[in-house]
Amino acid sequence: MIYLDHAATTRVRAEVRRAMAPALDSVFGNPSSAHAGGRAARALVDAARDQVAAALGARAREIVFTGGGSEADNLALRGVAQAQGERPGHLVVSAIEHEAVLETARALTDAGWALTVLPVDGAGRVDPAALAPALRKDTALVSVMLASNEVGTVQPVAELARVTREHSRALFHTDATQALGKVPIDVAALGVDLLTLSAHKVYGPKGVGALYVRRGVALRPQVTGGGQERTRRSGTENVPGIVGLGVAATLAAAEQASEQPRQRALCDRLRALVLAGVPSALATGAEGAGRLGNFATFAFPDVPGDLLLVRLDQAGVLASAGSACASGSVAPSHVLLAMGLPPTVAAGGLRCTVGRETTEAEIDRAAAAVVEAVRALRAPVPA
Ligand SMILES: Cc1ncc(COP(=O)(O)O)c(C=O)c1O
Secondary structure, three states, X not given: OEEOEOOOOOOOOHHHXXXXXXXXXXXXXXXXXXXXXXXXXHHHHHHHHHHHHHHHOOOHHHEEEEOOHHHHHHHHHHHHHHHOOOOOOEEEXXXXXXXXXXXXXXXXXXXXXXXXXXXXXXXXXXXHHHHHHHOOOOEXXXXXXXXXXXXXXXXXXXXXXXXXHXXXXXXXXXXXXXXXXXXXXXXXXXXXXXXXXXXXXXXXXXXXEEEEEOOOOOOOOOOOOOOOOOOOOOOOOOHHHHHHHHHHHHHHHHHHHHHHHHHHHHHHHHHHHHHHHOOOOEEOOOXXXXXXXXXXXXXXXXXXXXXXXXXXXXXXXXXXXXXXXXXXXXXXXXXXXXXXXXXXXXOOEEEEEXXXXXXXXXXXXXXXXXXXXXXXXXXXXXX
């Protein structure tokens, strides 16, 4: 099996599993309990908060643990919107956001919020020049992801955040779920007010993430209750998950500089082999450093992406489509459409994302499988 779907999720790495084990066993206390068992669990949560903060250049108090990236995105958008008071205002997001941002922004329009969706260019990049005219007096939040989960394009977030600051009073949120461990992240250098992370994209456990909330940012909690996380997210802390996130984030940040060039070379090789084997194929997303090093994405005109995935699966290559499958019909990806690809091309999207265990031999076998599958799907059906 050749696993080329690391943007979907990753295997929990051994260091993370080892660090989590005590929190599943001996250190099982509730961090809110005042006794020794509770204090030991609290110490684990505090240490993980320090680790996540250090990976982002943030302060520990600015980290709110959540039940994953989707929840962090929801907390950012709904939390900022609802903290503005009764009168709905205006939001800006990009056309290529993850559904956790896009659907949340759309849901806020039901509550009267106005929404501007920023376009992207053919590489999936938001043009900072398009942002200033979109900002209004009542813009409360701009949300543009740090890197695309579909094509890996890195967004000019520092510049977008600067434009936002200079032209409005809006806060700036970035979803860095795919970017952690792939590009350096420093919240001060980026100039963002809120930033989303998820553990399972960086060899941590599923169902745990974090939202960086810059000191002084007002946020309405979305999960109310016992007041954990300084009242910003109630519920007994997922101590094993939080410990796992802390270690996973530390390792991702520490290994980024050495691991990303290796993964980029693998992805460049995959792109070259597939484009050589299928001359009509398009490599989607940005070139060079404009794209995360672990992404190799394609569009094959007139090839149904869902059938391609089935063939690859049968060949032992696990990848994903640039298409979302809803109620049995395959809809072309909103990201590829926003990048200007015609629907017949966007429907043939393929996303290959490599990881720390991916080898060059696997890339060569996967490339051959892709070329063969595309040729087979294009071959005329015998009468
Ligand atoms: C960019 C981005 N944001 C948010 C999410 C959601 O994260 P989670 O699966 O932890 O809810 C994902 C994962 O699919 C993602 O890629």
